[in-house]
Amino acid sequence: MNGAVALPLEQAELSFTASGECLVRRTVLPSGVRILSESVPGARSSTVGFWVAVGSRDELPETYGSTHFLEHLLFKGTRSRSALDIAVSFDAVGGEHNAMTAKEYTCYYAKVQDRDLPMAIDVLADMFTSSVIDPEEFETERGVILEELAMADDDPSDVASERFFEAVLGEHPLGRPIGGSPQTIEAVSRDAVVGHYRANYRPQDLVITVAGAVDHDALVARATAALLEAGWDLSASAVPVSRRDATRDLIDRGSPLVVVPRPLEQANLILGVAGLPAADERRSTLAVLNSILGGGMSSRLFQEVREKRGLAYSVYSFTPSYSDAGIVGMYAGCSPVKSSQVAELMVQEFARLAQGGVSEEELRRAVGQLSGASALALEDSDTRMSRLGRSELTLGEFVDLDESLRRLELVTVSGVQELALELAGRPLSIAAVGSVDEPSLASLAASPGLAA
Structure with missing residues (x-):
């Protein structure tokens, strides 16, 4: 194929x-x-x-x-x-x-x-x-x-x-x-x-x-x-329902900051912006960006927030996508008194990625991580069944492992930075659950974007 x-x-x-x-x-x-x-x-x-x-x-x-x-x-x-x-x-x-x-x-x-x-x-x-x-x-x-x-x-x-x-x-x-x-x-x-x-x-x-x-x-x-x-009449002719419009929808941000006060031992923070639709041609670039930012133990967020500073046990990034919209988010669970510091570090790491780009070594490592994870996931028939469903319902195309790997190999350092810069310019939203410093988070959320 x-x-x-x-x-x-x-x-x-x-x-x-x-x-x-x-x-x-x-x-x-x-x-x-x-x-x-x-x-x-x-x-x-x-x-x-x-x-x-x-x-x-x-x-x-x-x-x-x-x-x-x-x-x-x-x-x-x-x-x-x-x-x-x-x-x-x-x-x-x-x-x-x-x-x-x-x-x-x-x-x-x-x-x-x-x-x-x-x-x-x-x-x-x-x-x-x-x-x-x-x-x-x-x-x-x-x-x-x-x-x-x-x-x-x-x-x-x-x-x-x-x-x-x-x-x-x-x-x-x-x-x-x-x-x-x-x-x-x-x-x-x-x-x-x-x-x-x-x-x-x-x-x-x-x-x-x-x-x-x-x-x-x-x-x-x-x-x-x-x-x-079961009683269905399969003799009547019908056209399968059309797939959703894949044109990227313009998202009006709901709120820069949402805080749910709770007396917890940890604050749960999520920061991010609107992302890419599922069929966007840059989805392989986004996957690489996510891997470098917070997709594993060698990622920037993990190394900076957990390994170097010990501020969180769980810290990562994620990029869910849908037919006409998507999200790029960063999560951390940390001590409430450290929540503002952790939020600032996450924003800084994204800004550093957007402004300074990524290295060839980071790119190579991310492509290797994603390639291996993709191959291992397909050892399971559940994953293959789900891939068929998403291909039919959302993408309108079937992409096998070889093609996925080929697309990953085409991702470039400049492509990752260009996408990061685009995403970083979108309005930032923060959601926090716990006893957090709301004024500090509000000040951070008021910035023009992740690269500010």
């Missing part, structure tokens, strides 16, 4: 060989269902995912949190299986099953031995298409989700993360918490969640991905049979 492979929505069949002699195939059924597989030589297990490109950003004000609510409910029983039946199906074969709600998609997945893949497809298809959303189960799960939100609210790093997204992204839908709030979960009605389910869980919305030990033709046949048995 040379270069990325485009995944046109209108192309019914696609097949190619990726790195490691893995066969990737894709079928788009007339109904709009998309089925992708990556057959890995020598694999004895398979990971299967049922995806829909609906996440927390797609909710209406009256349904905030309903995407995550619905994810819970699909495990609570269908017309032919109880919640216990679903759990037993996977427990009886030593399999794993779960789901994840993100800001732009929801995925229901399972990992099983190769011989149990047909069962996993049948159960996930039943869950996806035929959840009864029983009224009593709905109220029971409302309580479970409220407990989940309470648990997250007891974790200061989770609180800092939620407030940071709101601070950077402001009124943008990506700035909302994925799980909603206790108020919205208390208020949302069963009818609203059922309406959300019916509007977004249709054949043209469904993407099925399988990686590991899989035969594509058998996969398509089994998935088709399972969906038909």
